[in-house]
Amino acid sequence: MITLLRSLLCMALMAAAGLAQAFGLDDLSKQLGEPAVIKGPFIQEKHLRALPQPLVSKGEFVLARDHGLLWLLQTPLKQDYRLDAQGIARRDPNGWQTLPGNSAGSQQNRLFFAVLQGDSSGLQRDFDLSLQGDAQHWQLRLTPRSLLLKQVFKQIDIDGGRFVERIQLLETQGDSTVLRMPSSSSAGSLNDTERRDFAQ
Template sequence: MSYFIRRIALSLCCLLMAPIACAFDLTALSNQLANNAVVRGPFIQEKHLRAMAQPLTSRGQFVLAADSGLLWQLQSPISQTYRINSEGIARRTSDGWQMQPGNNAAAQQSRLFLALLRGDSSGLEADFELQLQGTKDDWALTLEPRALLLKQIFSRIEIKGGGLVQRIELLETQGDRTLLQLPNSQAASALSQTERDNFAD
């Protein structure tokens, strides 16, 4: 009899502990996204403007490295490469990397993108109210700005993903929105030599 009681007690303990063990929260999401040394892949960005019937679409490749930052390689409609890291945003020119102004909407979007791909929820919580739904394989995160400057730019930001971020949509207070899709991102353990050269000064 005691054997069956122990089995029932053990089963009850497992049932009670399962929701806790399987809970998917902001900490779990941050750890999941930050667990990758390198993430790379193509991107498709659509800028939907109220005054235009069709969105402005750009395509390219990105490389995110935990130690180096984000390399944003625009391929169409023009060819241009940007590097985003803790120092700011730089554009590659024939003379090397040139730092860009960091007080505009594009700069804010770039920094947000870097924080999101890195899984830096603690950094995001300083400026946003975060609401997470779903599981580790299918989640949705909504960011509502609390900082005054961000409230002037964004009404909210919606991010969806699984093992990696797959979609980011930035909805602006003026009615415009930017949709960023990352359809085939891949995680890796290290940068290639070409990528290391691209990050270098």
């Protein structure tokens, strides 16, 4: 009877240990990097100290693990962006045009890309990362390491579950940006239009 109780106790402790196992950065990277394609709507709010109301923009995004990120702005104006290994491109009537590497917002766009893709190793080069929660509901805080980033960002807070759901960038000057992706979904592959956009 004592042997049975010990066995049951050991099994219970093993199960509890499994449940208590910490959800770490490697787990988060694997979870976010697993889907081949993630897409959905986004709502971005830019809070400026000089304005009483935030500037709101909306659109759709497509994140393809093997290709890059399509950022399709729909309001207040229509403008398409593509972020991939070659850099950032903007679509105009003549097709995709690569933007200069030091263009305004390029660093922020690359950061979004790394976050959405779950590239924790890339983020760790520039930030101290603090993760809380579990696979269903987690919070990740990024605190800048480099002097250059410290001049721009105070901290970046990211919340999510299966996918990234909310990103808040707090800037040192008091402005902030909140990006919400309320209903993202995964897909096994790109559709024909998305494939053409990445191929051009």
